[in-house]
Amino acid sequence: MDRIDAAILKSLAADARAPVSTIATQVGLSQSACTRRIQALEASGHVQGYGARLGHRRLGFRITALVDITLGTQVEEDLARFEAAVAQIDGVVECALVSGGQDYRLKILARDLDDYERLHREHLGRLPGVVTINSSFVLRSIPTRSEAEALFGGR
Amino acid sequence: MDRIDAAILKSLAADARAPVSTIATQVGLSQSACTRRIQALEASGHVQGYGARLGHRRLGFRITALVDITLGTQVEEDLARFEAAVAQIDGVVECALVSGGQDYRLKILARDLDDYERLHREHLGRLPGVVTINSSFVLRSIPTRSEAEALFGGR
DNA sequence: CTTCCATGCGCATCGGCGTTCCCAAGGAAA
DNA sequence: TTTCCTTGGGAACGCCGATGCGCATGGAAG
Incomplete structure (x- = not known):
């Protein structure tokens, strides 16, 4: 390197x-x-693969939701069950367990608000062990440094 | 399509x-x-480009932080100033203005906690108009549907 | 200082891939 | 039915990428 x-x-x-x-x-x-x-x-694993950058909007997906979820318990088994269930949901493109209140943060893509409402009702609401769900919607994405620029120094 | x-x-x-x-x-x-x-x-813009998936960990970046930031005002000019400043910060790989309290959500990569502390002190803390900064750290990433699977139906 | 070895580059080659023609087939409109 | 337009397949050409070889450089050992 x-x-x-x-x-x-x-x-x-x-x-x-x-x-x-x-x-x-x-x-x-x-x-x-x-x-x-x-x-x-x-x-060496420095490059893990190659992907296409898709135009979500152009593909009809105009909603990006950032969702915070807290569970009732922090028992590892419950976390595992939750994670297994999350992994099955269409539209969930990112999911991370984060510090600070032991909750999960998801990124979800949906066609529109109706589509998101359906997702919320049919899938998010049925996730095991969930206590609270808090959805935020992306109003505007700010262009930032690219991943590579961030890693190797700007511009 | x-x-x-x-x-x-x-x-x-x-x-x-x-x-x-x-x-x-x-x-x-x-x-x-x-x-x-x-x-x-x-x-047609359905594909906007192609990128490499980098192994952050392998490259020495072990910290992924999800940061919530609220501003004092919601005046468009202040938002613009904030966004311009954010775009200059190394390590910030995502930034979005979201609904629900008019705040920003960032994703930040750092080598370690010290590195993140430096970033926080030297850059985040100096962003214009900021009232609160709330950092969460990714403890574990859960594999989800890929972007394409989410868009076109899972499997 | 000299010698040896290892690392990594450049050159040339060859096999394979991608792009671009052209033509054919199917469907819609007149 | 005829015409046009769209879209796929086939073949050729040019280019790209992978590999082997020779060589230069730099560090370590004698």
Whole structure:
């Protein structure tokens, strides 16, 4: 992990489908060296995969909900049951157990408010062990540093 | 946007660097037809780009913080100033204005608690108009449906 | 200081992939 | 029915990516 690797990761994070030759030029390396480094980064787990950035809005999903959920108990078994149930729900794209009150934070995508209401009623409301559910809706997303920029220093 | 397009998007979301020929086989199309559809999806904004999934932990970033921030005012100018300042902070990878108390929710990556403390002191604490800052730390991430699965129906 | 070894780059090659033509088939409108 | 438009398949061409080889560099040992 040197400066060149960081540059490669930035480049891959910005455009994962860019030709290796392009990336190589950007970071000042030959194709072959760049290819080998990329393979090494994949093998070492620094790169875990590649994905497409989807246009939610364009796909008809206009609601992003950030949901806080608290459980009645903090027994590991109950947490596990809750997590297993959450993992089955369509629309839940992120879920994390967080400090500070032992609750969960989810990110949920939905087509519209009706769709979210349905999700809330049919799935969230039936999760085991839940005491409170608190939904916030994203009114506006602020562009931030990209993941790679955040990790390797700005801009 | 038919079933085939959805399948292509799922495939691209799962592995953006997969050869088109592989994707074509998966969705039951020829290479040429598949390429055309991918290009169309990119042009229409359904696909906005491709990125690498980075292994934060492996890269030395062990802290994921979810931060709630409330401002003193809701005047649009103040919001804009806040957002402009937030966008400059390294480590902030997501930021959204949400309903319910007119506050912001950020996701922040840091190397460790010391690093986060520094970030908090040097940057978060100096954001304009802030009244309260509430940090939660991710103790455990629960695997959920992928974005594509959430959008096009699970499995 | 010299020698050896390991690491990592660049070059060239070759196999495979992606893009782009062209043509055919199916459906809608006139 | 005819025409047009859309969309898929096939083949060719050019380009890309993976691998092997030779070489340079740097550090350690003698």
